[in-house]
Amino acid sequence: MHKVFLTIIVFCTTISISFYPKKINGNVTGSPGGKTNSPLDGSNCTGCHGGSINTGDGFLTISSNIPISGYIPGEIYSITATINETNSNKFGFELTSEANGSKTGQWIITNGNETKKTNNDNAVTHKIGGTAGNGNKSWTIDWQAPLFSSSTGTVEFYGVGMGTNNNGNNSGDNVYTSSYMVQEQQPSSIIEKEDIFNFSIQNKQLIINNYNKIKYLNIKDLNGKIIDEYHNFIPNKIKLSHYKTGVFIINISDYNNVNFTEKILIF
Numbered sequence: 001m002h003k004v005f006l007t008i009i010v011f012c013t014t015i016s017i018s019f020y021p022k023k024i025n026g027n028v029t030g031s032p033g034g035k036t037n038s039p040l041d042g043s044n045c046t047g048c049h050g051g052s053i054n055t056g057d058g059f060l061t062i063s064s065n066i067p068i069s070g071y072i073p074g075e076i077y078s079i080t081a082t083i084n085e086t087n088s089n090k091f092g093f094e095l096t097s098e099a100n101g102s103k104t105g106q107w108i109i110t111n112g113n114e115t116k117k118t119n120n121d122n123a124v125t126h127k128i129g130g131t132a133g134n135g136n137k138s139w140t141i142d143w144q145a146p147l148f149s150s151s152t153g154t155v156e157f158y159g160v161g162m163g164t165n166n167n168g169n170n171s172g173d174n175v176y177t178s179s180y181m182v183q184e185q186q187p188s189s190i191i192e193k194e195d196i197f198n199f200s201i202q203n204k205q206l207i208i209n210n211y212n213k214i215k216y217l218n219i220k221d222l223n224g225k226i227i228d229e230y231h232n233f234i235p236n237k238i239k240l241s242h243y244k245t246g247v248f249i250i251n252i253s254d255y256n257n258v259n260f261t262e263k264i265l266i267f
Helices: 003-018 190-196
Strands: 059-064 076-082 090-099 106-108 115-118 125-128 136-144 156-162 173-181 200-204 205-208 214-220 226-231 235-241 246-256 258-264
Touching: 059 156, 059 173, 076 090, 090 136, 090 258, 106 226, 156 200, 205 214
Parallel strands: none
Antiparallel strands: 059 076, 076 136, 090 125, 090 156, 106 136, 115 125, 156 173, 200 205, 205 235, 214 226, 214 246, 246 258
16 A cells, blocks of 8 residues: 555656746846857857847847047946837847957946846846836946057947747747947047046056146046045056945146046946
8 A cells, every 4th residue: 555655656746847847048137148149259149049130020229328429448438228129028138349359348337226247247238127128128338448558449339139028938039139330539639638648457556657747636436525636746556445346537637737537447
């Protein structure tokens, strides 16, 4: 009698396991990275979701507040990825930037509830809190252009977006790709700024290469509070170890009373 009872338990357990729902490959918590269809990434989301890119009735766009004249090295801009697909209510994306065969620029998360970094911080993607939409969805992230010392001229942004039917599996989803190119701005004023305000951040220090051309310098947080301030004597190295991770604003004046403002990312 006991043997028969155990046999029934084993048989029922086997049936339960056989009919247990299969694991879904979708990444509702964000792309694993390297799926933007860029030259360096070389792949997209069809690896998990099947189908072919850009065959649905929707589309993906990438836009920014970078002026037509181009980006200024070291400046911070807002980059927006927008996907439109009628009748979809759950979306995802990944966005990266490349130049001359390398990843370039620094991504800055401005909405931690909806977006996060991925692919060794070289790209951004959605979080589970940033997937819901009604026929469309947009994500906006800040991006710091490469500094003067590492600027490369043309930068191209590559993105992948997904419109899903939210049916609990990977079937019926549509994958879209897009790219967006910007140029580096090179007017005479920018060249003058590069000559006067030539700096880098190394080992938690702000290295100012042309410090002898600067008469006044201050560093503020985004609330306008002055963290450091220097008059007449400007050091060539400023310690940043007491700064929290984030964006700060540097204001400088040269000996001709020409003023410059620069945003820096400290991490």
